Each structure stands twice: as structure tokens, then as C-alpha cells.
Amino acid sequence: MTQNTFTLADLKRILLEGAGADSGSALEGDITDATFEELGYDSLALLETSTRIEREFHLAGDDDALITAKTPRELIELVNAQLAASV
Incomplete structure (x- = not known):
């Protein structure tokens, strides 16, 4: 079954899976409006993250x-x- 919503918890999990556990402290608290740069994620990490999201959520x-x-x-x-457009 495909999940219908993508949450902050999903994003944090995928970021940790792609970047490793050492980056976890940057993801604590309310990170919703922090830039990925402020969180320590570069364009390569975001490319990996987007690939994981697309694969896991069938986008x-x-x-x-x-x-x-x-x-x-x-x-x-x-x-x-x-996700809404693919329903």
C-alpha cells in the first residue's frame, strides 16, 4: 500500500538513512523552516534524498x-x- 502523505518524520528518517546517523543532531527540534544548508545538507545529499523519496513513495x-x-x-x-496528483 502506498502512503498518501509525506511527513516531517518521513523526511528526517530518509535524511538520516542517506547521510548516516552522525547527522541526527541537526535534525532535532523544529527544523521545518531551517534551510537544508543550515542543517548541513548539500545538493548531493538532497539529490540522494529526492531519489529515496521517489523510490519509497512511488513518485x-x-x-x-x-x-x-x-x-x-x-x-x-x-x-x-x-502524491495528491498521483491518486
Whole structure:
């Protein structure tokens, strides 16, 4: 069964899986409006993250759309928009 919503918890889990457990402290607390740069994630990490999201949530959207997000809030909104469009 495909999940219908993408949450901050999903994003944190995927970021940790892709970057490793050492980055976990940057993801504590309310990170919703922090930039990925402030959280220590570069474009390569975001590319890996978007690939994992697309694979896990069965998205076949624009490959570049997810890596344009500057904050977790933006990324969550983009993923949820793609999920809603695929229903």
C-alpha cells in the first residue's frame, strides 16, 4: 500500500538513512523552516534524498522538482502535491 502523505518524520528518517546517523543532531527540534544548508545538507545529499523519496513513495515526477526545495517545509509540500496528483 502506498502512503498518501509525506511527513516531517518521513523526511528526517530518509535524511538520516542517506547521510548516516552522525547527522541526527541537526535534525532535532523544529527544523521545518531551517534551510537544508543550515542543517548541513548539500545538493548531493538532497539529490540522494529526492531519489529515496521517489523510490519509497512511488513518485515519477520531475526529477529536479524535489531538489529545488530550500527548506523541509517546501520539500514536504512538493512531495505531498505529487502524491495528491498521483491518486
